[in-house]
Amino acid sequence: DGLMKYRIDYSDYRRECDVLFAGHLLVRFFDPRSRIEIFYKEVEINPALDDKLFEIKLPRDAKQLNDAR
Numbered sequence: 001d002g003l004m005k006y007r008i009d010y011s012d013y014r015r016e017c018d019v020l021f022a023g024h025l026l027v028r029f030f031d032p033r034s035r036i037e038i039f040y041k042e043v044e045i046n047p048a049l050d051d052k053l054f055e056i057k058l059p060r061d062a063k064q065l066n067d068a069r
Contacts, residue, residue: 004030017045 006029010022025038058064 006030016043019045
């Protein structure tokens with residue numbers, strides 16, 4: 001409809017591991033009128049993650065469905 005739904009303001013920039021990071025986000029919603037404010041205190045940029053964190057473990061009794069369309 002062309003109306004602005006929300007606005008996000010970023011501030012408190014600081015350098016973390018050679019990345020400029022916004023330590024504060026303020027999100028304002030216009031309808032309904034509300035806001036979310038986020039403050040980051042401790043940040044870890046691009047940590048090494050074990051591939052097992054992304055494995056999906058299916059229950060033994062689960063049925064696999066084919067992606068037929």
